[in-house]
Amino acid sequence: MSDDIDLGDIERRMQGALGSLKNEFGGLRTGRASSSLVEPIMVEAYGSMMPMTQVATVSVPEPRMISINVWDKGTLIAVEKAIRQSNLGLNPVVDGTNIRLPIPELNEERRTELTKVAQKYAEQARIAVRHVRRDGLDTIKKADGLSEDDVRAQSDQVQKLTDRYVGEIDTMLASKETEIMQI
The missing domain is CATH 1.10.132.20 (Ribosome-recycling factor)
Structure with a gap:
């Protein structure tokens, strides 16, 4: 052959x-928190679109909570805006340079x-x-x-x-x- x-x-x-x-x-929500849920979100920072992982640390401290620690306070508003516009149905809570995302029951x-x-x-x-x-x-x-x-x-x-x-x-x-x- x-x-x-x-x-x-x-x-x-x-x-x-x-x-x-x-x-x-x-990226599909299952009612449990997962960092992969927000990692593909693109954030407008420093004049270009960047993945979430390049402007912040994403962690899952609890089964129903995602924590995002933004490295530069200047990008905090852009990160929050990107999360709201991502159509994930999540409501970010800003706390200093941290953003908490409670995952609601489906x-x-x-x-x-x-x-x-x-x-x-x-x-x-x-x-x-x-x-x-x-x-x-x-x-x-x-x-x-x-x-x-x-x-x-x-x-x-x-x-x-x-x-x-x-x-x-x-x-x-x-x-x-x-x-x-x-x-």
């Missing part, structure tokens, strides 16, 4: 879709809403994996010097990778849904 097709590259790209899904799931309606968002993220990841599969199959079909048997064998390998990663996405989604719906 020819080595024209790089299955490692296809797998790496599928793994990237899985990693992206993990990041998106990390009601049933909000839990169902978050489950739908998680399903949407999972479907986007599945679509990304399928795009990688399509690109891989196109590459295999266009490869010179491959017999029909080689094309079929490599296509089967790409399909097995696709099935494996879609299965992992489904497992992650089921786990996240359980976590969201847990009271």
Whole structure:
């Protein structure tokens, strides 16, 4: 069989879709405090947009509280504004150079809403994996010097990778849904 097709590259790209899904799931609230909830928030500081982790220390001192210790008091208002505009539904409490974010209980309606968002993220990841599969199959079909048997064998390998990663996405989604719906 020819080595024209790089299955490692296809797998790496599928793994990237899985990693992206993990990041998106990390930003979904589950009623428990997590620093990953606020880390992706971009803050306007020093004339540019910066991630929260570059202007403050984020910690979780209690199960329902996120504490943000802003390093420069001049960026405190910008951090508070960024949190309010992030659509996380959190109400920051400013205390000196610290910002506390109490995590409220999630009601049933909000839990169902978050489950739908998680399903949407999972479907986007599945679509990304399928795009990688399509690109891989196109590459295999266009490869010179491959017999029909080689094309079929490599296509089967790409399909097995696709099935494996879609299965992992489904497992992650089921786990996240359980976590969201847990009271």
